[in-house]
Amino acid sequence: MDKPLKYAVFGAGSWATAIVKMLCENLDEVGWYMRSVYIKEHILREEHNPSYLSSVEFNIKQLKISNDINETAAYTDVLIFVIPSAFIYKELEKLNIDITNKTIVSAVKGIVPETGLLVGEHFNEHYKVPFESIAVIAGPCHAEEVALERLSYLTISCWDAEKAQHIANSLSSDYIKTKISDDVIGVEYGVMLKNIYAIAAGIAHGLGYGDNFQSVLMSNAIREMKRFIKKVHKMKRNINNSAYLGDLLVTGYSVFSRNRMFGNMIGKGYTVKSAQMEMNMVAEGYYATKSAFLINTNNEKKADTPIINAVFEILYENKNPKKVFKKLTDKLD
Numbered sequence: 001m002d003k004p005l006k007y008a009v010f011g012a013g014s015w016a017t018a019i020v021k022m023l024c025e026n027l028d029e030v031g032w033y034m035r036s037v038y039i040k041e042h043i044l045r046e047e048h049n050p051s052y053l054s055s056v057e058f059n060i061k062q063l064k065i066s067n068d069i070n071e072t073a074a075y076t077d078v079l080i081f082v083i084p085s086a087f088i089y090k091e092l093e094k095l096n097i098d099i100t101n102k103t104i105v106s107a108v109k110g111i112v113p114e115t116g117l118l119v120g121e122h123f124n125e126h127y128k129v130p131f132e133s134i135a136v137i138a139g140p141c142h143a144e145e146v147a148l149e150r151l152s153y154l155t156i157s158c159w160d161a162e163k164a165q166h167i168a169n170s171l172s173s174d175y176i177k178t179k180i181s182d183d184v185i186g187v188e189y190g191v192m193l194k195n196i197y198a199i200a201a202g203i204a205h206g207l208g209y210g211d212n213f214q215s216v217l218m219s220n221a222i223r224e225m226k227r228f229i230k231k232v233h234k235m236k237r238n239i240n241n242s243a244y245l246g247d248l249l250v251t252g253y254s255v256f257s258r259n260r261m262f263g264n265m266i267g268k269g270y271t272v273k274s275a276q277m278e279m280n281m282v283a284e285g286y287y288a289t290k291s292a293f294l295i296n297t298n299n300e301k302k303a304d305t306p307i308i309n310a311v312f313e314i315l316y317e318n319k320n321p322k323k324v325f326k327k328l329t330d331k332l333d
Contacts (some may be wrong), residue, residue, distance in 0.1 A: 005103075007170060008032065008064075008072045010091075011082035012039050013282075014052040015107060018143035019080060021053075024062050025173040031064045033072035035091070040065050051280075053147040069094045078103045078167065080137070081119065084282040085110030088119065092127075100128050103163055105156075107137040109191045110284040111291035118188045132160045135167055136188045138243040140250035141176075142257070149175040155243035156180050157187040185233040187243050193228060193308075194248040195285030196292060197221035199263035200307050201252040203314065203321050206267020213329070218252050220307060220332045227303040228296065259285040266314060267321055289315055306331040 008031025009020050016034075023030045034040055042050045043065060047057050066072045073079060074097050083091050085108050104127075106119035115122055120134040135158035145152055154171060158164035159182055168178035181187060197218070204217055225248065226239040239245060251257050262283035265275040272286070293312040296302050310328045313319040 004028075005077040005166065005170075006031065006075060007078045007080065008076035009080045009082060010069065010072065011084075012036060012049065012052070013082065013084070014143040015109075016082035017049045017053045017056060018141075018146035019082060019107060019137075019171070020058070020063070021056050021146060022171045022173065022176055024058065025176075026170050027062070029062055029064055031066070031072045031076045033066055033069050035067065037067055040067055053143060056147050070097050073097055073099060073102075076102070078105060078170075080105040080107055082107045084108070085112055085119070085284060086282060086287050088112060089114045089122075092122075095127075099123075100130070101133075102129070103133050103135065103167075104129050105135045105137060105167060106188060108284075109195060110288050111192055113287050113291065116291060116294065118185065118192070120184060120188055131184070132158075133163070134158065134184065135164060136184055136191070137167075137171075138187045138191045138247055140242055140246040142250060142254055144256045146176070151175050151177070153242050153246065154178045155187060155241070157182065157184045157243070159184060181241075181243060183235060183237050183243075186229045186235065186237050189229050189232060190225060190244045191247060192284070192288045193225050193292060194221075194244075194251045195259045195283070196289050196308055196311055197225070197248055198251040198257050198259035199266070199283070199285040199289065199315075200311050202257075202260035202263020202265070203267040203311070204263075204325060205260070206264040206269075207322055207325055209325070214253075216332050217307070218249065221252070222248055224303070224305055224307055228292070228305055228308070231299055231301055231303045232295065259283045262286065263311075272315055285311075286315060 009016050010033045012034035048054050104123045108119045112122045123129040138155045141152040156164045156168045164180035172178045222245050289311050292308050310324050313324050314321050
């Protein structure tokens with residue numbers, strides 16, 4: 001690579017802010033697209049994001065911030081999307097430049113609801129980006145711990161190993177360790193599914209189930225994840241690697257997990273709408289639940305997914321969480 005590649009992050013939430021922080025450890029300049037003019041002006045004036053990870057201070061000279069998605073996309077070679085899946089379709093409708101020659105990185109952790117596609121698949125089908133130029137960032141890695149510079153691990157998946165390694169190097173630091181993978185589709189499904197299981201863990205906690213049940217739930221969740229991913233994309237993978245099991249565990253157990261928090265509120269009696277209104281962050285698992293349920297339902301060879309089915313019944317069919325989980329306990333081992 002003759003000249004340094006330019007990187008940009010699209011989104012202004014906690015995970016987007018964390019990724020910008022990681023990139024700033026290694027790059028002289030980082031592009032950053034956000035819709036909010038207020039957040040942009042605040043960062044330029046106060047040197048931190050007022051809404052998320054406000055303790056993280058930025059060197060403004062490193063940031064090329066814009067409220068114009070096309071300006072940022074035109075500027076950069078590697079586009080890292082961290083816009084919640086519920087809003088990414090609408091944001092991408094603003095894109096009117098050719099991005100087929102750029103590298104697209106998904107850190108979205110969800111499926112595009114309007115198309116039912118993984119983010120990488122959406123870019124391939126609707127924006128003609130080759131699969132070799134699409135990558136996925138997976139954890140286990142909470143934005144809040146990145147802000148605190150606690151040791152964290154990332155997996156970068158891409159069919160092009162050179163591109164994967166370049167992205168990994170750009171994110172690595174003393175407190176971020178990275179590895180690469182070629183299981184792009186499996187990893188992207190994994191980061192989507194773990195949010196559903198975290199909601200299940202939260203519901204269980206809200207209902208009063210203890211640590212013993214939580215451990216059984218997580219044990220069954222990783223096996224269910226393996227069955228689901230194998231049905232949609234069969235290849236050799238170790239489901240116990242950190243990109244799958246590690247990300248599942250941190251999302252299911254951590255106090256920083258917004259999906260577990262959302263599930264906990266549902267278990268305690270909140271309606272879906274009231275829980276969403278109380279949270280100031282998007283719980284990706286809510287949208288992922290419907291997508292995963294429909295993908296599995298429409299698959300000729302369905303995977304056995306009692307946990308996904310249970311969460312779907314609670315969130316989308318308004319069934320009683322206590323009764324649904326009572327039935328679920330008989331299906332776990």
